[in-house]
Amino acid sequence: MQLVVLNSTKNYFELFDLPMSFAIDASLLAERYRALLRSAQRIRYGIDNDVDSAGNIRAVTQVEKAYRTLTDPLSRAEYLFSLYSETSAESGDYAEIRGNRGASLMEEMELRETLAEASNRPDPATAVAEILTSLAEECAALDKELHDLFADPCPSNLRAARQIVRKLQSLSRCRRDAEERRLELGIQD
Structure with missing residues (x-):
């Protein structure tokens, strides 16, 4: 795989x-990423002179951005x-989309309240661990559902996938908060 100024x-x-x-x-993605970066190093150090230096930097930057995007499930979904976009994943009933966003916001607020209450329980370490386990299980189930929806990217599946991505984003924020709370409480893995 040779690095060229990317189209x-x-x-x-x-x-x-x-x-x-x-x-x-x-x-396979990681293998191809490494191959592209090796090619960039060959150009940088003058082993291959097919691409100018500025083109090489742009290409490496694009490769790194592409790799980060594809390795993160939420970024990959977005x-x-x-x-x-031509199938308009955002199209659909506006009231339905707004209602789903409101429901996700309510769920996120409830999770945050549960997390705040966990600190006041007799065993906050166990309470936070239970929340983290619950979030991980829910994310895994939603991730599987997302795989199924993207397997057939028709407009209705894309709308459903968009809702799942929003929920995963919300759960990800809650997970970060739970991890921070775990650290604040001095809980070790």
Whole structure:
């Protein structure tokens, strides 16, 4: 795999020669990422002189951004939404979308209250651990559902996937808060 000045018409999946899918082979992605970076090093140190220095820097920057995007499930989902924009994942009943956002906000507020109460329980370490376990289980279930929806990216599945991504984003914020609370309480793994 040789690094060349990247064509802006290539999407991140094409860059790594992967199928455009939510489900990706993480080891293959990492392997191709390393190959592209090795190629960049060869150019940087004058072993290959096919690409100018500025083009090499732009290409490496794009490769790194693409890799970060594809390795993070939420970023990968958002990127897929941008690629499927012509199918309008955001289209749909506005009241339904607004209602779902409100429900997610309420769930997030409830989780935050539960987290705040955990500090006051007799065994806050166990309470926070239970919350983290619950969040991890819910995220895993939603991640599986997201894989299924992206397997058939029709407009209705994309709308449903968008709602799941919003919920995962909310759960991710709650997980960060729970991790911070765990650290504040001095709880070790």
